[in-house]
Amino acid sequence: MIDSLLEVIYGLNRDRSSGHEKPHKPVLLLAALELIDKGLASPGNVPFGDDLREAFGRFFAVVRQGNDKPTIENPFYYLQSDGLWSVRTAQGSLMAPLGVNQLLEVQAVGSFDERYQPVLESEFNRECIRESVLSRFFPKQRDALRAVMQYRVAPKVAEEPVEYRVQRDSAFRKVVVDIYDYQCVACGMRIRLPPDGLTFVDAAHLIPFSESHNDHPSNGIALCKNHHWAMDRNLIAPGDDGRWHVSPLLKQQRSTGEAALLGLDGQELLPPHDAKFFPAADSLRWRLERLAK
């Protein structure tokens, strides 16, 4: 169940009208998680009040960009459209957005969907979710956000529990493979077997997680096993020119066995179905700089 919760969170519908994805919904999630950690809320009962507003404001100040306004009333209402959360008031459900004062007046309470409440009861799961929210939405502000979080101390990566890493990997794989529609970014190979969607492609980190702590989809690409193997060994690398590069080591070989890899040189990267997930330039450069000489 945590898998499907992470999927919903990764797919949060966010306002992009200002040219960047608005941080409001993930910031509200972080604030709600903190309140639950502190015992000031429960997964089925997150009161709209001073505690939630204070935590929201504290996180928002770290991640705001451009003309972002700390309008907590918007995500508090609109998070309902993602199937993750509902809002009730002393009078019943909340069917239209309200301002802050009105929300206080009607004693509005947010509630995670019943399906997800048992998952969120566990402190361990909440930490997994918090980590996923940071990786997906705020990889660059992760340390700054951790610094203003109360109650929870960031786990060191070296101490990352195995189950925790498995959850994180699974969320990253699902998102990245889906973004590339189950196709290898190098050769375009696409094998997907029903009924479980068993696939031949992997989600490969551009800058490894151990170094970047970055699970944002723009730090990943989908690769078949062969190309994943070759990239991990720095024999091929995607570049920030949007093309593949092949190591000079391979070019010197010229045996038929390497012909398929050599043919990749200069080919364009297969793009993700949504341009906003195109690999980040710094992640691509990182790979290219490590191409075996």
Ligand SMILES: [Zn+2]
């Ligand atoms: Zn391939």
